[in-house]
Amino acid sequence: MSNLSHAEAAAVFNKDEARVDWHDETLWFVRSKRDRAAQSIPEWEGLREAASQIKNHVLSNMHDLLTQFEQKAIANGIMVHWAADAAEHNAIIRQILADNKVNQLVKSKSMLTEECHLNEYLKEHGVDVIDSDLGERIVQMRGEAPSHIVLPAIHLKRGDVGDTFHKHLGTDAGATDPQYLTEAARQHLRDTFLTRKVALTGVNFAIAETGGFVVCTNEGNADMGVHLADVHIACMGFEKVIPRAEHLGVFLRLLARSATGQPITTFSSHFHKPRKGQQMHLVIVDNGRSRQLGRADFRNSLKCIRCAACFNTCPVYRRSGGHSYHTAIAGPIGSILAPNLDMRQNVDLPFASTLCGSCSNVCPVKIDIHEQLYKWRQVLMQEGHGPTAKTLAMKTMASVLESPRLYRMAGKVGRGVLRFAPVVAENGLNPWYTHREMPEPPAESFRDWYINNKQ
Amino acid sequence: MTSRDTILAAIRANQPDRLPLPEQFTFETTYPDLAAQFAEVLAFVGGQAVNVPDYAAIATYLRQTYADVLSIGTTIPELADVADLDLTLITVPHDLVGLNLAIIGGQLGVAENAAIWVDEQHIPSHFRAMPMITQYLAIIIREVDLVSNMHEAYRRIDVAATGFGTFISGPSKTADIEQSLVIGAHGARGLTVFILKE
Ligand code: SF4
Numbered sequence: 001m002s003n004l005s006h007a008e009a010a011a012v013f014n015k016d017e018a019r020v021d022w023h024d025e026t027l028w029f030v031r032s033k034r035d036r037a038a039q040s041i042p043e044w045e046g047l048r049e050a051a052s053q054i055k056n057h058v059l060s061n062m063h064d065l066l067t068q069f070e071q072k073a074i075a076n077g078i079m080v081h082w083a084a085d086a087a088e089h090n091a092i093i094r095q096i097l098a099d100n101k102v103n104q105l106v107k108s109k110s111m112l113t114e115e116c117h118l119n120e121y122l123k124e125h126g127v128d129v130i131d132s133d134l135g136e137r138i139v140q141m142r143g144e145a146p147s148h149i150v151l152p153a154i155h156l157k158r159g160d161v162g163d164t165f166h167k168h169l170g171t172d173a174g175a176t177d178p179q180y181l182t183e184a185a186r187q188h189l190r191d192t193f194l195t196r197k198v199a200l201t202g203v204n205f206a207i208a209e210t211g212g213f214v215v216c217t218n219e220g221n222a223d224m225g226v227h228l229a230d231v232h233i234a235c236m237g238f239e240k241v242i243p244r245a246e247h248l249g250v251f252l253r254l255l256a257r258s259a260t261g262q263p264i265t266t267f268s269s270h271f272h273k274p275r276k277g278q279q280m281h282l283v284i285v286d287n288g289r290s291r292q293l294g295r296a297d298f299r300n301s302l303k304c305i306r307c308a309a310c311f312n313t314c315p316v317y318r319r320s321g322g323h324s325y326h327t328a329i330a331g332p333i334g335s336i337l338a339p340n341l342d343m344r345q346n347v348d349l350p351f352a353s354t355l356c357g358s359c360s361n362v363c364p365v366k367i368d369i370h371e372q373l374y375k376w377r378q379v380l381m382q383e384g385h386g387p388t389a390k391t392l393a394m395k396t397m398a399s400v401l402e403s404p405r406l407y408r409m410a411g412k413v414g415r416g417v418l419r420f421a422p423v424v425a426e427n428g429l430n431p432w433y434t435h436r437e438m439p440e441p442p443a444e445s446f447r448d449w450y451i452n453n454k455q
Numbered sequence: 456m457t458s459r460d461t462i463l464a465a466i467r468a469n470q471p472d473r474l475p476l477p478e479q480f481t482f483e484t485t486y487p488d489l490a491a492q493f494a495e496v497l498a499f500v501g502g503q504a505v506n507v508p509d510y511a512a513i514a515t516y517l518r519q520t521y522a523d524v525l526s527i528g529t530t531i532p533e534l535a536d537v538a539d540l541d542l543t544l545i546t547v548p549h550d551l552v553g554l555n556l557a558i559i560g561g562q563l564g565v566a567e568n569a570a571i572w573v574d575e576q577h578i579p580s581h582f583r584a585m586p587m588i589t590q591y592l593a594i595i596i597r598e599v600d601l602v603s604n605m606h607e608a609y610r611r612i613d614v615a616a617t618g619f620g621t622f623i624s625g626p627s628k629t630a631d632i633e634q635s636l637v638i639g640a641h642g643a644r645g646l647t648v649f650i651l652k653e
Contacts, residue, residue, distance in 0.1 A: 026633075026634055029634070030634070043482040046479070046482060047482070049477070050477050050479065050480035053474070053475075053476065053477035053480075054476060054477060054480065056474045057473075057474050057475060057476045057477075059470060059471060059474075060470055060471050060472060060473045060474040061470070061473060061474075062466045062470045063463055063466045063467040063470060066463065066466070067463065076615075076618075082457070082458045082459035082462055083458060084458040084461055084462055088458060132641070133631070134629045134631040134632070134640060135629075135631035138631065138632075151630075151631065151634075152631070153631050153632070154634075156633075157633055158632055158633045158635075161632050161633075178632040178633060178635040178637050179637050181632055182629060182631075182632065182637040182639075182640060183639075186639065186640065186641060189641060190552070190641070193641070194549055194552060207614070210614060210615040211615075212614060212615055218627065218628050218629060218640065219627050219628070219629050219640035219641045219642065220587040220627040220640065220641045220642025220643075221640070221641045223583070223584065223586075223587045223621070223642070224584065224587050224588065224641045224642065227548055227583040227584035227587070227588075228548055228549060228584055228588075238462070238466070243476065245609055245614045245615075246480075246481070246606070246609045246610065247480065248605070248609060248614075249480075249481060249604070249605040249606040249608070249609045250480050250481075250606075252605055252622070253567075253568075253604070253605050260630075262500065263496055263499075263500065263567060263568035263569065263570075263624065264568040264569075264570050264605075264622065264624045265624070266500070266623065266624055266625055266626070266627055266628060266642070267587070267621055267622070267623060267627075267642070268570070268621060268622040269619070269620075269621040270574075270614045270619065270620045270621060271618075271619055272614070272615045272617070272618050272619065273617075273618030273619070274618065275580045275581055275583055275618065275619070276580055276581060284462075286458075286462045286465070290462060290465035290466050290469055291465075291469070293465075293466060293469040293470055294465075294468070294469030296471070299471065
């Protein structure tokens with residue numbers, strides 16, 4: 001991950017204006033597909049409310065749901081492991097590989113393993129890891145991280161993929177046809193699926209009532225991996241648990257529609273028991289989640305079902321790119337999860353937002369994302385993590401917002417400054433200026449207008 | 456303390472006061488014609504629905520469509536004549552790799568999203584890979600087993616009845632290269648669903 005702040009990395013991303021425009025438009029297209037899918041369901045808002053309430057219940061009943069889930073999963077023949085942090089998660093997986101005398105792993109999409117930096121860890125310990133989701137395979141070959149949790153290679157154009165495949169898979173130089181390139185990856189990964197003894201997947205939902213778990217993909221790569229492997233390892237953050245199978249009706253109706261506008265993913269696979277002769281391991285991970293559960297203002301972030309609708313709609317994400325967020329999960333939700341993991345490292349992320357609230361409007365589980373971004377700003381400033389220039393302005397802003405009288409004065413002075421001395425606003429002392437276009441100042445504030453027009 | 460106990464203790468200490476589950480979380484959907492709705496959505500996700508009166512019509516259709524294709528396997532006794540592979544001879548899933556067409560049954564189909572529930576009552580446990588590893592896939596469902604939406608589907612199925620079950624909606628696909636849709640990512644390159652009227 002880069003050491004650049006979000007704003008600095010975004011400035012680099014913005015150098016190629018045509019590409020930024022393309023990125024912006026492509027994600028907006030995905031967002032509009034989501035809108036069409038949502039509008040086709042008359043009870044959409046009822047579904048969101050139900051999903052939100054089920055997840056609120058889950059957060060409040062987490063202990064009992066997890067113990068129930070564990071008990072049922074063990075009864076089903078699944079081996080359950082618990083990992084307090086990323087290091088323990090990685091060590092458990094390495095141990096399972098060692099126990100089976102295997103040093104190769106095929107992996108389908110799991111943002112949790114990205115969060116834990118599993119690939120780097122296993123590589124250091126001599127394990128060859130192949131990501132099988134096409135987008136993830138592309139970025140893996142390029143030595144990059146996914147830039148989006150649902151569309152990992154959305155920052156790349158077909159020419160980039162063509163070059164990468166020419167280098168790594170021997171496709172024709174200059175070939176850019178997606179059909180041809182996908183076919184090359186299909187052949188390459190078929191060989192991988194057929195020869196790997198251990199396959200790892202993520203988990204979309206874990207069912208407490210039955211002790212099983214659900215994995216959703218469009219490509220079929222999770223299924224191809226595990227059904228051909230002797231050992232299936234599934235990794236989940238503990239917040240993935242839901243009470244009953246019938247609740248999946250709510251979540252599966254929302255997930256793909258929110259993500260890509262599809263009515264459902266191609267495969268929604270429910271695993272309850274290993275196939276005969278197979279081992280099935282499940283690793284349940286905390287890694288800061290129990291701490292987040294204790295933060296009343298931020299615990300709702302654990303309701304996330306990783307659909308990425310908040311990414312696709314976010315004007316900042318669309319124009320800054322996923323890598324600017326320097327964290328496994330980018331976008332608005334990543335910006336409220338990351339400070340919990342490391343405040344100092346991720347202090348810039350809650351500021352990578354206009355607080356427009358579009359994220360909260362599309363979120364299928366009704367997380368108050370933009371409000372949490374705002375609250376993180378307060379927490380980070382109070383705890384002294386603010387970057388210095390920003391701290392000064394933010395402190396002023398905080399005291400201004402606290403006092404209605406000062407707020408009115410500042411408004412008047414602000415409007416004067418903008419109209420008569422634009423150079424002051426642009427002089428680099430205002431940290432907001434580099435992030436956004438300054439608005440055309442209204443000649444009269446709403447409050448002045450209201451007082452003048454009240455009679 | 457083990458990590459398990461530490462994690463569970465932290466969760467117990469930090470979880471908020473108990474909130475109830477919602478009373479309403481299922482919704483009714485009505486379509487004038489379930490089969491037509493299913494077919495329309497299936498076409499949208501890249502598959503194809505064929506209405507048939509009986510198994511003989513399925514056999515005729517498959518013989519015409521896959522006239523020169525070898526390595527056809529089925530788990531449906533009524534269609535054994537269409538297949539040239541004897542699946543009982545295959546004991547490891549890897550040996551399914553040469554499969555060109557797999558013909559299997561499904562328990563129910565969902566009109567809102569063209570998903571079909573397939574579990575180990577339709578494919579044996581060691582053939583879990585069959586719907587994905589095959590080049591082309593055909594699934595047979597009865598028209599009376601069409602339901603309107605996912606709530607109804609979950610009322611009808613028991614997810615834990617067998618060790619594995621999956622909802623399949625259309626052929627496998629990806630749009631990971633510049634958002635261009637490509638059918639046939641890792642799984643089947645085509646899906647035909649026969650809707651059996653009887
Ligand atoms: S926060 Fe909401 S919108 Fe964003 S990824 Fe999670 S569930 Fe989707």
